Amino acid sequence: MPRPRVHDLDAILDAAEGLLxxxxxxxxxxxxxxxxxxxxxxxxxxAFGSRNELLxxxxxxxxxxxxxxxxxxxxxxxxxxxxxxxxxxAATVAAATxxxxxREARPTRARLLVRHRRDxxxxxALSPALAEELLGLQRGLDDxxxxxxxxxxxxxxxxxxxxxxxxxVDLPVALLVPRRPRVVDGAAxxxxxxxxxxxxxxxxxxxxxxxxxxx
Amino acid sequence: MPRPRVHDLDAILDAAEGLLxxxxxxxxxxxxxxxxxxxxxxxxxxAFGSRNELLxxxxxxxxxxxxxxxxxxxxxxxxxxxxxxxxxxAATVAAATxxxxxREARPTRARLLVRHRRDxxxxxALSPALAEELLGLQRGLDDxxxxxxxxxxxxxxxxxxxxxxxxxVDLPVALLVPRRPRVVDGAAxxxxxxxxxxxxxxxxxxxxxxxxxxx
DNA sequence: TCCGTTCTAGAACGACTGATCGAGTAGGCT
DNA sequence: AGCCTACTCGATCAGTCGTTCTAGAACGGA
Numbered sequence: 252m253p254r255p256r257v258h259d260l261d262a263i264l265d266a267a268e269g270l271l272x273x274x275x276x277x278x279x280x281x282x283x284x285x286x287x288x289x290x291x292x293x294x295x296x297x298a299f300g301s302r303n304e305l306l307x308x309x310x311x312x313x314x315x316x317x318x319x320x321x322x323x324x325x326x327x328x329x330x331x332x333x334x335x336x337x338x339x340x341a342a343t344v345a346a347a348t349x350x351x352x353x354r355e356a357r358p359t360r361a362r363l364l365v366r367h368r369r370d371x372x373x374x375x376a377l378s379p380a381l382a383e384e385l386l387g388l389q390r391g392l393d394d395x396x397x398x399x400x401x402x403x404x405x406x407x408x409x410x411x412x413x414x415x416x417x418x419x420v421d422l423p424v425a426l427l428v429p430r431r432p433r434v435v436d437g438a439a440x441x442x443x444x445x446x447x448x449x450x451x452x453x454x455x456x457x458x459x460x461x462x463x464x465x466x
Numbered sequence: 467m468p469r470p471r472v473h474d475l476d477a478i479l480d481a482a483e484g485l486l487x488x489x490x491x492x493x494x495x496x497x498x499x500x501x502x503x504x505x506x507x508x509x510x511x512x513a514f515g516s517r518n519e520l521l522x523x524x525x526x527x528x529x530x531x532x533x534x535x536x537x538x539x540x541x542x543x544x545x546x547x548x549x550x551x552x553x554x555x556a557a558t559v560a561a562a563t564x565x566x567x568x569r570e571a572r573p574t575r576a577r578l579l580v581r582h583r584r585d586x587x588x589x590x591a592l593s594p595a596l597a598e599e600l601l602g603l604q605r606g607l608d609d610x611x612x613x614x615x616x617x618x619x620x621x622x623x624x625x626x627x628x629x630x631x632x633x634x635v636d637l638p639v640a641l642l643v644p645r646r647p648r649v650v651d652g653a654a655x656x657x658x659x660x661x662x663x664x665x666x667x668x669x670x671x672x673x674x675x676x677x678x679x680x681x
Numbered sequence: 682t683c684c685g686t687t688c689t690a691g692a693a694c695g696a697c698t699g700a701t702c703g704a705g706t707a708g709g710c711t
Numbered sequence: 712a713g714c715c716t717a718c719t720c721g722a723t724c725a726g727t728c729g730t731t732c733t734a735g736a737a738c739g740g741a
Contacts, residue, residue, distance in 0.1 A: 425636040435669065
């Protein structure tokens with residue numbers, strides 16, 4: 252019934268992604284996005300409500316892709332009902348290389364996730380619906396981390412979750428950040444580093460919260 | 467002979483560091499810095515010339531501290547004339563934990579290095595003197611990376627340097643980034659991940675530039 | 682005491698930001 | 712045909728940014 256859109260929302264998000272893929276968050280302004288898409292700033296505000304809401308939608312789309320790919324990888328490696336430790340390690344490596352796989356399919360989307368932290372990109376003032384969506388994505392990721400920790404060590408306390416998060420989130424982001432063209436395969440680096448991190452179990456809370464071992 | 471300064475330059479840099487320690491680079495504006503220090507914007511421009519030059523000075527100071535601490539750690543572990551592989555690994559771990567040590571001595575300075583990439587923080591338009599100083603710091607870091615690669619594998623080709631850089635630069639930045647208070651010791655995580663990365667040597671250029679092994 | 686130099690203070694400038702507004706337009710529905 | 716709604720558009724708002732400018736204050740030396 253209403254007047255049909257002339258600017259595709261997904262195309263707008265694609266353009267925004269492009270502006271953000273290599274540049275600071277300030278590279279995406281309403282004006283620059285309007286210029287890039289051909290839409291006017293008023294249209295963008297009508298479609299998204301605010302710049303922050305647009306950033307939230309952008310992040311939600313990318314994080315959804317990421318979480319889906321991550322689930323697929325973990326499911327594939329963790330199909331047994333009672334996986335052994337080796338399978339759990341393989342699943343963690345699969346989770347840690349999610350970004351590398353996403354990068355093959357959607358390069359700019361992966362770059363968005365690598366180059367910007369969510370906290371710094373999208374602020375708190377969001378519509379309830381979008382806030383709920385982002386919260387759901389965060390919960391989905393947390394669930395996967397818990398699942399991996401349980402498979403690895405049969406525990407999911409805070410120290411264990413931190414180590415898994417370091418493997419799955421922090422480490423790939425660091426090693427896959429696009430700088431000058433790489434010679435070494437990033438996914439292989441991530442795999443090796445993850446195996447190093449998983450070589451010794453995380454400290455139990457009873458140990459005082461300090462990881463025993465190296466250094 | 468001239469009128470003496472009333473605002474200490476180092477104190478101004480400290481304040482700027484504080485503004486940048488937890489926040490985006492836009493958190494440091496000339497106005498916010500003037501308000502934080504009590505100096506006027508005119509004074510700041512007289513002292514530093516431009517915002518970019520101020521950022522460059524800030525980065526040079528922090529990077530100098532970092533490089534000094536890194537050299538100290540590597541020298542300590544690599545004092546033998548012909549170090550064996552274990553000593554080289556220890557030296558690489560020491561280099562990788564430089565940020566953790568710097569964090570103990572100067573928390574906000576370490577946060578500055580962790581939270582901002584130089585390319586995104588300070589632009590290209592710099593005075594020749596400062597540009598030269600930054601270039602020297604970069605060369606100093608590169609020299610240390612080359613030294614570590616040579617000690618580890620008796621080579622310093624591009625693949626080897628990338629692996630060492632991943633160990634010493636990327637990985638610590640990722641694992642030491644300040645989020646919610648940590649339970650697990652970050653330096654221990656870095657050490658474990660570095661040992662994982664160094665478990666297998668990097669591919670030789672003849673192998674085609676792709677790292678053999680995991681994943 | 683006056684001069685030259687160096688520094689400080691704060692107003693002002695132009696550019697750019699996110700956001701808002703009203704007017705106009707294009708389609709489906711009755 | 713006429714209307715209603717959703718959408719688009721360009722102009723425009725107030726605010727902040729980095730930077731420049733002007734006036735004057737604080738010093739050592741003559």
